[in-house]
Amino acid sequence: MAEAAISFQGVTRRYPQKKGSGDVIALQDIWLDVPQGAVTGIIGRSGAGKSTLLRMVNGLERPSSGKVIVNGHNVGEADPAALRAIRREVGMIFQHFNLLAMRSVYDNIALPLEIAGVDSARIKPRVNELIELVGLTQQAARYPAELSGGQKQRVGIARALATNPRVLLSDEATSALDPDTTRQVLALLKDINRELGLTILLITHEMAVVRDIGTHVAVIENGQIVESGETYDVFSRPQHATTRSFLTGVTGVAVPHFIADRMTAEPRSADDETVVQITFVGPHATDPMLARLTAELGVSVNIMAGAIEEIGDKPFGSLIVGLPASRTAEARAFLEQHGLFTEVLGHVS
Amino acid sequence: MSANLIQLLWDSTLQTLYMVAIATLLGTLIGGPLGIFLATSRRGELYSSPIANTVVGLVVNAARSIPFIILAVAIIPFTRWIVGTAIGTSAAIVPLTIAVAPFIARLIESSIREVDSGLIEAARSMGATPAQIVRKVLLPEAMPSIVLGLTLAIVSLIGFTAMVGTIGGKGLGDLGIRYGYQRFMPDVMLAVVIITIVMVQIVQTLGEWIAARFDKRAPRNRGR
Ligand SMILES: Nc1ncnc2c1ncn2[C@@H]1O[C@H](COP(=O)(O)OP(=O)(O)OP(=O)(O)O)[C@@H](O)[C@H]1O
Numbered sequence: 001m002a003e004a005a006i007s008f009q010g011v012t013r014r015y016p017q018k019k020g021s022g023d024v025i026a027l028q029d030i031w032l033d034v035p036q037g038a039v040t041g042i043i044g045r046s047g048a049g050k051s052t053l054l055r056m057v058n059g060l061e062r063p064s065s066g067k068v069i070v071n072g073h074n075v076g077e078a079d080p081a082a083l084r085a086i087r088r089e090v091g092m093i094f095q096h097f098n099l100l101a102m103r104s105v106y107d108n109i110a111l112p113l114e115i116a117g118v119d120s121a122r123i124k125p126r127v128n129e130l131i132e133l134v135g136l137t138q139q140a141a142r143y144p145a146e147l148s149g150g151q152k153q154r155v156g157i158a159r160a161l162a163t164n165p166r167v168l169l170s171d172e173a174t175s176a177l178d179p180d181t182t183r184q185v186l187a188l189l190k191d192i193n194r195e196l197g198l199t200i201l202l203i204t205h206e207m208a209v210v211r212d213i214g215t216h217v218a219v220i221e222n223g224q225i226v227e228s229g230e231t232y233d234v235f236s237r238p239q240h241a242t243t244r245s246f247l248t249g250v251t252g253v254a255v256p257h258f259i260a261d262r263m264t265a266e267p268r269s270a271d272d273e274t275v276v277q278i279t280f281v282g283p284h285a286t287d288p289m290l291a292r293l294t295a296e297l298g299v300s301v302n303i304m305a306g307a308i309e310e311i312g313d314k315p316f317g318s319l320i321v322g323l324p325a326s327r328t329a330e331a332r333a334f335l336e337q338h339g340l341f342t343e344v345l346g347h348v349s
Numbered sequence: 350m351s352a353n354l355i356q357l358l359w360d361s362t363l364q365t366l367y368m369v370a371i372a373t374l375l376g377t378l379i380g381g382p383l384g385i386f387l388a389t390s391r392r393g394e395l396y397s398s399p400i401a402n403t404v405v406g407l408v409v410n411a412a413r414s415i416p417f418i419i420l421a422v423a424i425i426p427f428t429r430w431i432v433g434t435a436i437g438t439s440a441a442i443v444p445l446t447i448a449v450a451p452f453i454a455r456l457i458e459s460s461i462r463e464v465d466s467g468l469i470e471a472a473r474s475m476g477a478t479p480a481q482i483v484r485k486v487l488l489p490e491a492m493p494s495i496v497l498g499l500t501l502a503i504v505s506l507i508g509f510t511a512m513v514g515t516i517g518g519k520g521l522g523d524l525g526i527r528y529g530y531q532r533f534m535p536d537v538m539l540a541v542v543i544i545t546i547v548m549v550q551i552v553q554t555l556g557e558w559i560a561a562r563f564d565k566r567a568p569r570n571r572g573r
């Protein structure tokens with residue numbers, strides 16, 4: 001793989017507390033490579049350390065120990081002038097947009113260029129180009145108070161791209177938006193990622209955001225990365241309980257209510273049915289497998305729910321089936337042998 | 350009312366306007382930078398220098414706690430040193446400026462502190478220097494509030510000028526005391542009061558109008 005755009009190397013961040021009550025450890029020994037040109041999602045609960053991690057990338061926070069390398073620069077050790085140069089190569093968008101209320105859309109987008117000392121003759125074409133890119137030509141003269149949330153975030157995105165950064169950071173950029181607008185903004189980010197080859201690092205507490213645009217994902221809990229990798233792999237084979245709980249309801253299918261209500265952890269009799277979730281790769285992988293399960297092992301399969309969706313540009317399917325409890329172990333071994341992932345969810349009688 | 354008196358009222362009005370205008374200008378030139386410094390120099394802020402912040406804060410508080418009339422008399426030697434005389438309209442500008450500058454400093458400080466810290470963060474993330482953040486973010490974003498603060502300062506100054514008669518400062522307040530009160534000419538007193546009220550009204554209205562012109566937030570609530 002190409003050199004990482006951002007590399008966290010053993011990063012720890014402590015916040016000293018006032019009354020000697022021990023430091024808050026916001027991040028602990030983070031090792032993470034963010035691949036060039038990828039859309040990497042960092043997901044975690046409130047207080048997990050997501051913002052702290054993201055803010056290290058443009059030096060808004062400095063590590064207590066460890067290194068953060070961005071586009072080959074060590075951010076933590078950059079002097080103020082070098083840091084400002086790095087920041088021009090790293091755009092950032094925010095949950096609450098952080099637009100200047102007294103500046104029009106046009107002037108908000110021009111701000112980073114003014115700050116970078118670009119001369120005014122060159123600012124104008126660049127700003128107009130960006131306004132077009134984010135689809136706000138009609139709103140160029142308006143002020144933020146006259147825009148919808150989605151439009152404000154488009155301004156935020158245009159502003160973040162103004163200086164042609166190589167990396168875009170997003171701190172919960174869609175958390176203040178409704179689901180429809182969220183989809184539009186995510187689609188815009190995805191387009192930008194594709195067209196400009198921009199590396200995007202975004203943090204979120206919603207797995208749906210990662211599902212929609214993340215090629216890679218890292219799950220963070222209590223300041224530590226508990227799982228990371230390509231979105232597809234993490235989604236199809238979540239290793240950590242936190243990842244699983246984030247995935248609930250986001251991928252695959254839920255157990256239908258009338259079954260879930262009757263489900264128990266342990267079988268109550270040998271005649272019980274085991275409820276198994278099967279996750280599969282590729283659109284055609286299951287039908288023959290389920291048919292063969294019946295044909296070769298004589299195990300009857302009771303399909304309860306199923307769906308196929310696209311994650312990280314690859315088809316991703318889940319099925320929930322009922323298998324006779326007495327044959328479950330055998331059937332699972334058979335399916336796993338053929339490359340499907342299975343997980344026992346419970347039992348019904 | 351005699352033509353003579355009307356001339357006197359006119360002259361006094363101009364003197365008051367002159368004192369208020371120059372003191373506002375000088376007060377802003379001194380108080381503005383102080384206000385910016387106070388708003389940006391606490392620990393962890395743009396120009397983090399907590400000790401200097403505390404010292405400047407103490408000086409500003411001290412200056413603000415002295416009643417104007419006492420300040421005006423107490424600094425007579427200083428006034429004489431600056432202006433060459435301690436008497437007259439120009440001399441009165443010195444205590445007026447010293448009284449209003451710390452007030453303006455605090456007003457501007459609080460206006461700047463109201464600016465959403467997210468905007469500072471955004472500007473930092475763009476690679477802005479502290480000076481750029483002050484110039485391009487803090488001051489423009491705080492401008493409506495700063496204008497309203499300056500309006501308040503000007504209205505206070507109009508009040509202060511009424512007291513400079515004590516140190517030979519002339520102006521409307523002085524006229525009101527010497528003619529309206531000491532010579533018992535109620536019509537002069539009334540005229541002084543009315544002119545002052547009108548002056549304050551105009552300043553206030555103008556200030557609010559300019560502030561509204563600067564303010565681009567929530568246009569629907571501004572009734573335009
Ligand atoms: N300046 C600070 N001083 C002390 N503790 C801090 C500071 N900033 C963050 N923390 C602590 O560090 C931890 C991580 O905070 P962070 O803001 O990174 O969380 P987050 O994952 O972004 O949460 P959220 O989803 O709520 O934004 C929290 O326990 C927080 O209280």
Ligand SMILES: [Mg+2]
Nearest residue numbers: 050051052171
């Ligand atoms: Mg956060």
